[in-house]
Amino acid sequence: MKLLLIIFFLICSSANAQWFQQNSGTNQRLNSVYFINQNTGFTCGYSTVLKTMNGGANWTKQSLIGNLNSVWFINEQTGFICGDSGRLYKSIDAGNSWNLIPLNTFNHLKKIKFKNNTGVIVGNKTSVYKSTNAGLNWSNVSVGIDTLDLLNLQIFSEQKFFVTGTESVIFKTFNGGISYTGNNFGMPNPLFSIDFYDENRGVISGCCGMLLRTENGGNNWSPEVYLTPGYTVHGIQYLNSSSYIIASEAGIVYRTTNNGTNWDSLATNIYVDYFGMHFVNYNYGWIVGNSGVILSTTNGGGQGFPIGISNVSSTIPENFTLKQNYPNPFNPETNIEFSLKNSGVTVLEIFDISGKLVDTPLNQILTAGSYSLNWKSGNLASGVYFYKLTNNNLTLTKKFIITK
Incomplete structure (x- = not known):
């Protein structure tokens, strides 16, 4: 897979x-x-x-x-x-x-x-x-x-x-x-x-x-x-x-x-x-x-x-973290917050329950800091989805629910 x-x-x-x-x-x-x-x-x-x-x-x-x-x-x-x-x-x-x-x-x-x-x-x-x-x-x-x-x-x-x-x-x-x-x-x-x-x-x-x-x-x-x-x-x-x-x-x-x-x-x-x-x-x-x-x-x-991402703080966090999105469940949009301990290429991917990649809302170099990204579900159907954050070969994954 x-x-x-x-x-x-x-x-x-x-x-x-x-x-x-x-x-x-x-x-x-x-x-x-x-x-x-x-x-x-x-x-x-x-x-x-x-x-x-x-x-x-x-x-x-x-x-x-x-x-x-x-x-x-x-x-x-x-x-x-x-x-x-x-x-x-x-x-x-x-x-x-x-x-x-x-x-x-x-x-x-x-x-x-x-x-x-x-x-x-x-x-x-x-x-x-x-x-x-x-x-x-x-x-x-x-x-x-x-x-x-x-x-x-x-x-x-x-x-x-x-x-x-x-x-x-x-x-x-x-x-x-x-x-x-x-x-x-x-x-x-x-x-x-x-x-x-x-x-x-x-x-x-x-x-x-x-x-x-x-x-x-x-x-x-x-x-x-x-x-x-x-x-x-x-x-x-x-x-x-x-x-x-x-x-x-x-x-x-x-x-x-x-x-x-x-x-x-x-x-x-x-x-x-x-x-x-x-x-x-x-x-x-x-x-x-x-x-x-x-x-x-x-x-x-x-x-x-x-681009729906904003730099919340330039203070360097102690850890690489991915928070639970809010609101959740949601329709049609939600906020995803994360912190980067190190600068580097940062990728956020959305997968459906079968593991199919349905969106890549973020793929760029970011400096160390805390960020908030607003994501819109568009035409995606109701159901359970996973969002995966990758930064310098480190990966974190959480799930959310779209309700329509």
Whole structure:
């Protein structure tokens, strides 16, 4: 019976896999990815630039000096890469060759983005560089606070853009960088990623799974939510007006289709830290991360599984425990609480009385702590069921009753 259940689980996992690992040809950490269209794309990392002309089926490698943090193309021919020690590279031949552009700085440059002809670069010591002519010239419009580093940005126009950084800061300018106003959430969390659907709706993600959302152009931000406790979200992108997707450390990818009210887990089955993500439309997207990992999807990440789990406490428990669900019996939903003494891949499975696996509401890496998971029985018939929790090769099982 155990063998049959394992085979059944593996078949289901394979059938639901909607992310495909591509052969990057490198084991270097990859920090950023950008696709011009469904076929042509680039990724960069430590002394490494990779290019594909067929959606990632094949990648060709180029070597540039330095740790490279961000890549962006403004059209099929012209692209930029920025990196540590003030390095800025430019290509005018579709990424076949790259030239070093002097910026007269040794600050680490973390992110580069363009909107039409306006480009902005951010980096250490609140460095900000801006171009208004598609990267032909760059001017220094830094915030001027040497104790903070900037990590990401959002451009709305030549005059208006936001930058995010360490100490949970968000700086806004409405005059092209002549002056800035700031938000500070009073926490040490770096804010690594930002994306806006339009000038009103935006999201920011950062350290320890922190997520912020605005509906009024950044005048107010929702109270912080920790979506992936203990794991930093490095990538976030809108897919449409109500859907966005995040990529995190520990191989976590989540998607919401109702502006963050509910989330689905998109299983990639590759448990490395993800640092870059780019979708060219709702369906076609790529994620890059540690060990040269490149993942691709052609259907928006595929079928997701609802997340109904909350981190009740981050205090490390003394034991690995699984509590009796409540209410029990129940219809249509119940709560399942458990505690993890050690961090690791944690799986919760539901079996019917015959031993058939009927649902896997949880399959992800969790940090040590106490959790509560809300589970809905859906169309399952009345009867006795078993729920099994597995963490680091330890297993606990209890039973509950569905009454309809």
